[in-house]
Amino acid sequence: MTISQLSRKNIQALTPYQSARRLGGSGDVWLNANEYPTSPNFDLTDHTFNRYPEAQPEAVVNSYAAYAGVQPENVIVTRGGDESIELIIRAFCEADDAVLYCPPTYGMYAVSAETCGVALKTVPLTADFQLNLPEIEKNLDGVKVVFVCSPNNPTGGLVKRSDLLKLLQMTAGRAIVVVDEAYIEFCPTATMATELANFPHLAIIRTLSKAFGLAGLRCGFTLANAELINVLQKVIAPYPIPVPVSDIAAQALSEQGLAQMRSQTATVLANRAELQKNLEKLPLVEQVFESEANYLLVKFKDGQKVFKALWEQGIVLRDQHKALGLANCVRITVGTEVENKKVVESLGRVVLG
Ligand SMILES: *Cc1c(COP(=O)(O)O)cnc(C)c1O
Numbered sequence: 001m002t003i004s005q006l007s008r009k010n011i012q013a014l015t016p017y018q019s020a021r022r023l024g025g026s027g028d029v030w031l032n033a034n035e036y037p038t039s040p041n042f043d044l045t046d047h048t049f050n051r052y053p054e055a056q057p058e059a060v061v062n063s064y065a066a067y068a069g070v071q072p073e074n075v076i077v078t079r080g081g082d083e084s085i086e087l088i089i090r091a092f093c094e095a096d097d098a099v100l101y102c103p104p105t106y107g108m109y110a111v112s113a114e115t116c117g118v119a120l121k122t123v124p125l126t127a128d129f130q131l132n133l134p135e136i137e138k139n140l141d142g143v144k145v146v147f148v149c150s151p152n153n154p155t156g157g158l159v160k161r162s163d164l165l166k167l168l169q170m171t172a173g174r175a176i177v178v179v180d181e182a183y184i185e186f187c188p189t190a191t192m193a194t195e196l197a198n199f200p201h202l203a204i205i206r207t208l209s210k211a212f213g214l215a216g217l218r219c220g221f222t223l224a225n226a227e228l229i230n231v232l233q234k235v236i237a238p239y240p241i242p243v244p245v246s247d248i249a250a251q252a253l254s255e256q257g258l259a260q261m262r263s264q265t266a267t268v269l270a271n272r273a274e275l276q277k278n279l280e281k282l283p284l285v286e287q288v289f290e291s292e293a294n295y296l297l298v299k300f301k302d303g304q305k306v307f308k309a310l311w312e313q314g315i316v317l318r319d320q321h322k323a324l325g326l327a328n329c330v331r332i333t334v335g336t337e338v339e340n341k342k343v344v345e346s347l348g349r350v351v352l353g
Pocket residue numbers: 034079080081082083106149153180182205206207208209210215218219220
């Protein structure tokens with residue numbers, strides 16, 4: 001047998017997550033991964049590289065808890081939000097359990113479930129990108145984890161709070177509801193963290209990769225009640241957070257770091273409004289969907305052609321034509337003012353045949 005044939009059958013069949021980096025591209029305008037367009041500047045202050053790090057860096061846990069308005073017992077630090085997704089599936093799903101999610105949405109729920117050998121159930125979002133609660137209820141048999149992304153990637157809008165509350169009621173005692181709040185800093189009042197006291201089966205995923213501008217750091221969080229956090233503590237690696245990561249994360253979560261994040265967020269929101277206005281003027285744009293995050297989903301007359309034309313000009317966007325119901329759609333991360341201007345100018349030069 002070849003090495004590939006020796007690997008688990010679900011791994012042999014697995015298509016790895018098509019991350020923005022894996023998809024490649026070349027140029028100087030990278031608006032395909034919802035990153036903050038410039039890097040915040042931090043220096044390492046802790047040089048104890050000879051020692052294993054704290055299993056859960058106390059300074060980071062405490063400052064994130066304070067920032068999120070929860071207690072330290074409600075927080076676990078992970079290697080990016082992506083590790084939170086995988087930990088929850090690994091900790092809660094038996095081989096014959098299923099994970100439910102609502103496309104079009106973030107691709108890692110499916111990839112992590114497949115990696116763990118867990119079945120997938122999908123209940124598409126409605127035409128206005130909201131939860132189809134009756135269909136979800138009909139499909140809950142065997143489901144241990146439900147993933148909902150709000151603001152949703154790639155569509156940009158929020159899932160209605162009243163629907164999230166109904167979902168939490170219908171799943172109580174049966175399944176974990178994960179609300180992925182990777183983009184919550186762009187619409188902070190929408191957080192479900194205020195509901196943790198009411199729902200022991202609610203888990204909220206957070207990250208420093210988006211509004212904090214620290215995608216390269218690989219630092220994320222799960223917020224939940226202590227019992228759920230303790231389950232995740234059992235399955236996480238013994239030393240998941242490297243010393244340099246917790247050092248910089250603690251600085252990013254200091255008063256000064258939070259002020260910087262809030263100013264970055266305000267800049268993104270102002271630039272998003274300007275970009276949206278300018279996109280809506282272009283004849284080849286059919287629709288710019290309302291966004292609460294740092295990206296815009298745009299429907300074009302010929303999305304794939306637009307994506308390719310900009311790709312060839314060194315402007316890398318995220319093609320969404322394969323996502324459920326998103327034919328001709330392209331996701332554009334809000335960049336710097338200069339980058340956004342380049343996007344609009346390049347789009348103005350695209351000629352549709
Ligand atoms: C970016 C993102 C994450 C997590 O990213 P990390 O870099 O692993 O923290 C999680 N969910 C969604 C929807 C995202 O867009």
